[in-house]
Amino acid sequence: MSNRAGPSRRHLLLAAAGGLAPALILAGLVATGAPGERPPFLGASEAPTRETPLAPPHGALQAAGSGPNVPLTRRLAERFAAQGGGAIVVHASIGSRGGILAASDGAVDLGLISRPLGKAELALGLEVVPYARVEVLLAAHPGDADERLTPEDVLAIYRGTRKTWHDGSPITVLLREVGDSGQEALARALPGFGEVVAEAHRSRRFRVIYREHDMKEALLSTPGAIGVFDKGLAKIEQAPLRLLPIEGVTPTRDLAFVRRRGDPRADAFLAFVRSPAGREIIGEGGYLPLPVP
Amino acid sequence: MGEASRRAQKADDAAELAPERALARRLLPLCALLVALIGTTAPAAIYLLRCRELEGHAAEVADALADLLRDEARARPALWRYDTVKLVEHFRAYEGGNVAAVVITDPEGDVPPGGDSRALAGGAAGPARAGERVGPARLVWASAGIDTGTSELGRVWVGVSSEAMRVETLLMLAGFAALGVVLGAMLYLLPLGALRREERARAADVAARLRLQTLSTRALGLDEDERRRIARDLHDGLGQALTGLRLQLQVLATRGGDDEARHLATRSIGLADEALDEVRLAVGALAPPLVAELGLAEALARYAEGCAQRAGLACEVDVAGLGGVSIPAAIETAAYRIAQEALTNAVRHARATRVVVHAERDAAWLTLSVRDDGIGFDADGAGRGHGLGGIVERAELLGGRAEIGRAPGGGTLVRVVLPLGDERA
Numbered sequence: 001m002s003n004r005a006g007p008s009r010r011h012l013l014l015a016a017a018g019g020l021a022p023a024l025i026l027a028g029l030v031a032t033g034a035p036g037e038r039p040p041f042l043g044a045s046e047a048p049t050r051e052t053p054l055a056p057p058h059g060a061l062q063a064a065g066s067g068p069n070v071p072l073t074r075r076l077a078e079r080f081a082a083q084g085g086g087a088i089v090v091h092a093s094i095g096s097r098g099g100i101l102a103a104s105d106g107a108v109d110l111g112l113i114s115r116p117l118g119k120a121e122l123a124l125g126l127e128v129v130p131y132a133r134v135e136v137l138l139a140a141h142p143g144d145a146d147e148r149l150t151p152e153d154v155l156a157i158y159r160g161t162r163k164t165w166h167d168g169s170p171i172t173v174l175l176r177e178v179g180d181s182g183q184e185a186l187a188r189a190l191p192g193f194g195e196v197v198a199e200a201h202r203s204r205r206f207r208v209i210y211r212e213h214d215m216k217e218a219l220l221s222t223p224g225a226i227g228v229f230d231k232g233l234a235k236i237e238q239a240p241l242r243l244l245p246i247e248g249v250t251p252t253r254d255l256a257f258v259r260r261r262g263d264p265r266a267d268a269f270l271a272f273v274r275s276p277a278g279r280e281i282i283g284e285g286g287y288l289p290l291p292v293p
Numbered sequence: 294m295g296e297a298s299r300r301a302q303k304a305d306d307a308a309e310l311a312p313e314r315a316l317a318r319r320l321l322p323l324c325a326l327l328v329a330l331i332g333t334t335a336p337a338a339i340y341l342l343r344c345r346e347l348e349g350h351a352a353e354v355a356d357a358l359a360d361l362l363r364d365e366a367r368a369r370p371a372l373w374r375y376d377t378v379k380l381v382e383h384f385r386a387y388e389g390g391n392v393a394a395v396v397i398t399d400p401e402g403d404v405p406p407g408g409d410s411r412a413l414a415g416g417a418a419g420p421a422r423a424g425e426r427v428g429p430a431r432l433v434w435a436s437a438g439i440d441t442g443t444s445e446l447g448r449v450w451v452g453v454s455s456e457a458m459r460v461e462t463l464l465m466l467a468g469f470a471a472l473g474v475v476l477g478a479m480l481y482l483l484p485l486g487a488l489r490r491e492e493r494a495r496a497a498d499v500a501a502r503l504r505l506q507t508l509s510t511r512a513l514g515l516d517e518d519e520r521r522r523i524a525r526d527l528h529d530g531l532g533q534a535l536t537g538l539r540l541q542l543q544v545l546a547t548r549g550g551d552d553e554a555r556h557l558a559t560r561s562i563g564l565a566d567e568a569l570d571e572v573r574l575a576v577g578a579l580a581p582p583l584v585a586e587l588g589l590a591e592a593l594a595r596y597a598e599g600c601a602q603r604a605g606l607a608c609e610v611d612v613a614g615l616g617g618v619s620i621p622a623a624i625e626t627a628a629y630r631i632a633q634e635a636l637t638n639a640v641r642h643a644r645a646t647r648v649v650v651h652a653e654r655d656a657a658w659l660t661l662s663v664r665d666d667g668i669g670f671d672a673d674g675a676g677r678g679h680g681l682g683g684i685v686e687r688a689e690l691l692g693g694r695a696e697i698g699r700a701p702g703g704g705t706l707v708r709v710v711l712p713l714g715d716e717r718a
Contacts (some may be wrong), residue, residue, distance in 0.1 A: 019329045019477060020329075021329070022332065023329070023332035023469075024335060036348045036433035041402065042434075094379075100375045107371055210383045211384065
């Protein structure tokens with residue numbers, strides 16, 4: 001198209017711009033549009049600052065929280081009740097986080113935790129009462145696992161490069177969810193384990209288990225399975241798992257109660273836990289009673 | 294009135310546009326429309342469908358989670374909300390879709406502590422901000438109520454990543470826009486290219502024809518000069534000789550010796566007269582003597598008036614526009630012959646009572662018209678005869694053109710335009 005006979009270059013540019021304008025508008029809509037419903041919390045400048053009212057006093061002392069903490073707390077509660085200390089309802093696991101939030105809301109009198117409080121959780125102003133320490137280790141299906149493992153074995157198994165036990169049977173790794181206190185305790189004690197587990201989560205290489213009870217069931221029902229478990233839990237629940245010590249590595253985690261308010265029944269229970277009788281029960285369960293501060 | 298003038302001016306301007314320019318102006322909006330349609334229609338449709346698909350997926354997940362949470366709430370009415378994060382993460386692990394966030398709100402629409410699943414995965418704690426990205430993704434949200442049958446405990450909001458869909462749509466948009474531009478350019482350039490080639494070919498053809506006409510005009514000019522020289526030689530040579538011979542025979546016929554000699558002289562005078570007539574006819578056929586002697590304007594005037602006088606017609610001649618400047622001999626002769634033919638037709642066939650002869654010239658063209666008030670002739674050319682056909686042929690041979698048709702108000706109009714050689718524009 002010569003400028004002599006046809007439209008000027010300006011006209012051509014205008015035509016091209018006119019033709020492409022709808023495409024550019026659509027591109028803008030695609031890039032910035034927000035299809036679907038609009039949640040009410042979007043656009044909120046900050047979290048709602050509601051004062052959570054305390055739940056009304058419960059008839060019986062209520063406790064809920066971390067799964068590894070539940071069996072030992074139940075055993076302590078049974079002995080406490082048997083000595084005339086009053087009934088304590090220990091609910092099924094809602095996790096350490098759930099226990100902290102429930103205690104903060106007053107939904108339970110005691111929250112059960114198996115990990116330290118995070119920065120935001122410390123701001124809730126809860127009282128933390130550590131009472132027992134337990135060894136975290138690897139547990140396997142009772143059938144065909146090795147007797148013990150080296151740190152290199154553990155890393156190779158969780159990295160997926162070692163796929164069989166010594167007898168050639170396949171290894172099935174069972175992961176815990178991100179943030180699980182047992183898995184984090186092992187990561188603190190075994191260098192490189194945290195990175196290997198994180199990579200396993202990213203690649204979705206292994207099945208993820210979300211509760212202690214489910215982990216126990218999975219380990220017992222899956223030949224060749226291996227997963228992070230709790231020595232005290234295995235003992236107190238009499239789970240026929242093969243516990244695999246890791247050479248030179250002894251990870252532990254502390255169990256604790258958290259509470260928001262002073263309650264005489266809770267005070268009595270905590271006193272029982274710290275008493276010689278309570279410490280004996282803790283030791284019988286395969287846990288190490290922590291000294292009273 | 295002003296608007297009408299502007300419209301008329303616009304129409305005139307449009308009519309004067311070169312075909313290529315006019316075509317280009319018509320094609321440009323079409324091309325722009327084509328680019329817009331191709332560039333946006335398919336991506337827009339696909340984008341909307343994908344949005345609906347993502348919304349549907351988010352709604353399905355929200356419904357399933359709401360059912361799960363409702364069962365949990367029925368089983369543990371006091372504590373269910375404190376375990377939702379793990380429950381949701383467990384669900385997401387096996388859901389297998391691209392769910393990026395699950396947020397549970399209370400009946401007031403606020404996010405209670407523990408209601409945001411992103412906190413578990415190390416995401417932002419607290420309520421999401423407008424336009425917040427979870428990871429690299431923007432989210433398409435859907436919700437479902439956690440309804441126990443007696444009350445709604447809250448709502449579960451599921452955010453599905455739309456990032457992949459957006460990237461795919463933008464890439465598709467770019468591809469279709471490029472396709473639209475290519476097709477638009479083809480729609481624009483292909484017809485213009487074809488038209489340009491056609492115009493070049495036509496221009497070359499016109500140039501060749503003009504060269505041919507120029508050569509033809511020059512050849513006719515040379516031929517006309519030669520004919521005039523021969524006619525002049527015949528007139529000045531043979532004609533003068535025959536005239537002298539006749540004068541001497543007249544003397545012999547009146548002063549001869551005996552009757553037989555005078556009789557022979559008288560017969561010879563008759564033969565000389567016949568020879569002179571033959572010479573005059575030959576000279577007239579070779580070149581119009583009036584044109585050669587008087588020039589085209591005067592020759593046309595005399596011939597037309599003489600012709601009309603002989604036929605008893607009224608005659609009007611206007612040749613002032615020819616001026617005194619010389620005209621190529623071939624053009625002069627052709628114009629004169631054409632006027633002769635047109636007048637002959639008017640006298641012999643048109644039953645006319647009046648003829649008007651008009652001739653004028655400018656720098657490039659000579660225009661001649663002969664109009665009568667006769668019965669005219671059929672427009673399809675029937676009855677034109679060889680004479681009128683010869684007018685057209687003679688004009689075209691010189692690079693001119695002839696129009697023969699009905700005159701306004703009746704009669705016949707013969708109009709001829711002839712080029713004046715190298716002075717043509």
